[in-house]
Amino acid sequence: MASAADVGRAYAGPPAWGSDxxxxxxxxxxxxxxxxxxxxxxxxxxxxxxxxxxxxxxxxTNFHVVGGSARxxxxxxxxxxxxxxxxxxxxxxxDLALLRVPAGDLRPAVIGDSTALRxxxxxxxxxxxxxxxxxVTVGILSAAGGPAERESRIxxxxxxxxxVQLAPGNSGGPLLNAAGQVVGINSMIVGGDLSVAIPSxxxxxxxxxxxxxxxxxxxxxA
Amino acid sequence: xxxxxxxxxxxxxxxxxxxERVAKATVTVNGRARQPASGVVHSEGCVITANHVLExxxxxxxxxxxxxxxAALVGRDPASDLAVLKVAGLGLAPAATASGPARxxxxxxxxxxxxxxxxxxxxxxxxxxxxPLRTGRGLSLEQYIRTDATPYxxxxxxxxVDASGAVVGITTTGFGSVALAIPHGLAWGAAKALIExxxxxxxxIGISSQPVRIPGAQGxxxxxxxLVVHVxxxxxxxxxxxxxxxxxxxLDGQPAGDTDDLLRLLSGSRVGKTxxxxxxxxxxxxxxxxxxxxxx
Numbered sequence: 001m002a003s004a005a006d007v008g009r010a011y012a013g014p015p016a017w018g019s020d021x022x023x024x025x026x027x028x029x030x031x032x033x034x035x036x037x038x039x040x041x042x043x044x045x046x047x048x049x050x051x052x053x054x055x056x057x058x059x060x061t062n063f064h065v066v067g068g069s070a071r072x073x074x075x076x077x078x079x080x081x082x083x084x085x086x087x088x089x090x091x092x093x094x095d096l097a098l099l100r101v102p103a104g105d106l107r108p109a110v111i112g113d114s115t116a117l118r119x120x121x122x123x124x125x126x127x128x129x130x131x132x133x134x135x136v137t138v139g140i141l142s143a144a145g146g147p148a149e150r151e152s153r154i155x156x157x158x159x160x161x162x163x164v165q166l167a168p169g170n171s172g173g174p175l176l177n178a179a180g181q182v183v184g185i186n187s188m189i190v191g192g193d194l195s196v197a198i199p200s201x202x203x204x205x206x207x208x209x210x211x212x213x214x215x216x217x218x219x220x221x222a
Numbered sequence: 223x224x225x226x227x228x229x230x231x232x233x234x235x236x237x238x239x240x241x242e243r244v245a246k247a248t249v250t251v252n253g254r255a256r257q258p259a260s261g262v263v264h265s266e267g268c269v270i271t272a273n274h275v276l277e278x279x280x281x282x283x284x285x286x287x288x289x290x291x292x293a294a295l296v297g298r299d300p301a302s303d304l305a306v307l308k309v310a311g312l313g314l315a316p317a318a319t320a321s322g323p324a325r326x327x328x329x330x331x332x333x334x335x336x337x338x339x340x341x342x343x344x345x346x347x348x349x350x351x352x353x354p355l356r357t358g359r360g361l362s363l364e365q366y367i368r369t370d371a372t373p374y375x376x377x378x379x380x381x382x383v384d385a386s387g388a389v390v391g392i393t394t395t396g397f398g399s400v401a402l403a404i405p406h407g408l409a410w411g412a413a414k415a416l417i418e419x420x421x422x423x424x425x426x427i428g429i430s431s432q433p434v435r436i437p438g439a440q441g442x443x444x445x446x447x448x449l450v451v452h453v454x455x456x457x458x459x460x461x462x463x464x465x466x467x468x469x470x471x472x473l474d475g476q477p478a479g480d481t482d483d484l485l486r487l488l489s490g491s492r493v494g495k496t497x498x499x500x501x502x503x504x505x506x507x508x509x510x511x512x513x514x515x516x517x518x
Contacts, residue, residue: 025229120241120331120343122234140237140331140345142374163344163372178234193372 026138029180030126034078034134036109036182037126037173040065040085040099041074049127049173050075050099051182052106053207059099060203061172062187063090066097075101078134094158094198095187096206097172109174112181114160114199117144125164125186125195127173139164142194160184160197236385237331237345243387244333245341247317250285251293251307251379253277258285260334260380261307262389263314264413271379273298273305274396284309285338297416301361301489302404303396306416317381319406320388324348324367329385332369332393332401336376346371348390351405354476357397360485364492366402367391373401411491425488425514427464427499428457433480434469436502446479447471447502462499462512471507472500488514 015021036052040061048065052058059075066073066087075085085099118141125137142161160175166189175184175197184197247263251271259275261284269284276282282293284307296306324330328348335341346369353365369382373395382391382403391403404412415423430452447469453460464470470478473487474497496513 021229022233029230118238118242119245119341120238120345122230122237140241140343142344143340143342161342178230191375194374 026124026136029176030124030136033109033126033174033176033180035107037078037134039076039128039133040172041076042066042070044074046128046131046169047073048169048171049186051172051174051185052108053098053111054108055104055106057101057103057106058207059085059101060185060207061097061099062185063092063095063097064187065172066090066099068092073099075099077103077106091206094202094206096185096198096203098207109182110180111200111204112177112179112183114183114201117141117160117177117183117199119143122178123162123164123183124176125162125166125170125173126176127166127170127186129165129167129169131169137165137170139195158199158202159187160199161190162195162197163193164195166195237329240331240383240385240387241333241341241343244317244331244381244383244389245335247314248333248335248341248380249309249312249314250335250338250376251275252283252285252290257376258336259376259378260336260393262379262381262392263312263316264306264410265316265417267309267312268296268413268417269293269307269309269312270392270409270413271305271307272392272394272396273300273303274394275378276305282307284312285335286312286314288338297420297422299412299416299422301357301422301486302363302408302412303357303394304392304404304409304412304416306413318388319410320384320390323407324351324390324403324405326350328390330369330371330390331383331385332371332373332377332380332403333383334374334377334380334393336374342374342377344372344374344377354486355397355402356486360482362486362489363397363404364408364490365405366397367405369401369403371401377401408491423490423493424517425490425493426457426517427459427462427488427512427514428454429459429464429470431470431481431484436469436471448478448481448484450501458512458515462510464499464501464510464512465503468501468503470499470501473497473512 038050040050050059050061073085083101085101088098090097174182188196249261251259251261253276261269261271264270284293293307293309298305350368355363381389392409431448434449450468499510499512
């Protein structure tokens with residue numbers, strides 16, 4: 001781990017040719033993460049991404065990926081399998097949906113602590129922008145919380161802002177920290193260049209609530 | 223965890239540390255009707271911000287550490303879109319500046335404080351270092367840094383920092399839609415002049431001139447020049463040997479075809495420097511050395 005004392009460290013000059021440790025580390029991390037990222041298809045077309053939350057078939061995505069009415073969606077796993085996913089629960093706010101697929105051997109993502117995020121730390125988005133499977137974009141956390149956008153009813157602490165590039169097809173996919181842990185679910189873009197994700201802590205609270213009967217308006221227990 | 227992953231965690235921590243460091247010297251600047259902007263602590267009680275974000279001269283405030291403080295305008299430097307504010311009771315330590323110039327490809331973070339909800343940041347690289355850039359009539363910015371770090375609304379006047387949190391430049395979107403940064407050397411120099419004189423540093427050489435076209439062969443491919451019609455006694459031009467009838471064609475390697483060009487070339491960091499002056503005298507090109515004086 002870097003300490004504050006390391007930060008001002010003098011630059012020792014370029015490393016030897018072929019010793020790009022940052023890229024090697026990124027590739028290694030992505031190899032671990034990719035199996036946990038799925039594609040969610042609705043009515044035969046790619047709609048977004050999803051994150052394998054546990055080995056027994058729970059997948060988290062966005063509400064706006066599955067829409068308000070579909071009871072079944074298609075889940076394409078990274079290994080090529082295509083499974084029928086049942087929409088177990090969905091809420092427009094937060095923009096989340098829980099799917100369940102009939103598989104017991106899924107590779108769940110490692111979930112990180114979104115409450116420990118700092119502005120400036122490295123984040124990566126994995127998803128399927130414009131249908132490009134498993135595409136990766138890199139950026140930093142722009143702000144750990146902040147003023148809710150005017151049109152949004154989301155409370156400030158309820159979203160993460162970053163400068164990673166997102167496009168349609170990233171929705172529902174993971175926002176990862178430098179350790180490859182899921183710290184958010186990519187959800188929307190504000191002003192063309194600010195990416196917004198739902199923090200993993202919000203997702204976990206939401207999932208905990210979904211084990212009790214749905215009460216709130218707009219929620220559905222199928 | 224694999225050793226490789228630690229490289230990423232180190233990088234991540236370093237960037238977050240850099241943001242945290244400079245955020246302590248980054249303030250919110252309220253000087254326009256809508257979106258507040260950012261500013262950087264330059265020295266004890268003095269904040270550098272962007273000129274274009276101050277739409278008024280009075281009723282300016284700076285927000286720092288949850289307090290709102292009254293700010294007085296010290297001066298504006300439109301050539302580099304910078305301004306300096308004096309803030310009594312600010313009590314923040316000045317931002318550290320980078321030890322060298324920006325390098326193309328260098329990792330940089332744009333940091334701003336567009337609201338009271340804490341700092342914001344984006345990452346990118348130094349895309350290019352360019353200049354001079356014409357920034358108005360008779361005004362030029364000697365050098366600028368171009369970056370692909372996103373300038374979120376309210377980032378103008380805020381710092382562009384390296385991965386250690388040291389200021390590489392001051393971000394501005396005041397020269398068009400692309401984000402540029404004023405290199406820290408120029409910015410700190412401009413701020414010093416504003417703090418000392420209230421106005422940007424202006425150089426002079428002490429001539430009166432008028433634009434002329436240079437006849438083909440003599441022009442040696444050059445376009446217009448400035449015919450010297452008067453040389454002030456004991457002025458820098460006089461000391462450098464400039465004479466009545468000389469045609470000035472370039473100063474410090476930059477064409478000086480009209481008085482606007484000359485004004486631009488005499489601003490900022492050239493003041494006090496000895497620079498080559500190219501003149502056509504008696505049909506041939508001659509190079510003189512002139513030390514640019516400072517107009518008081």
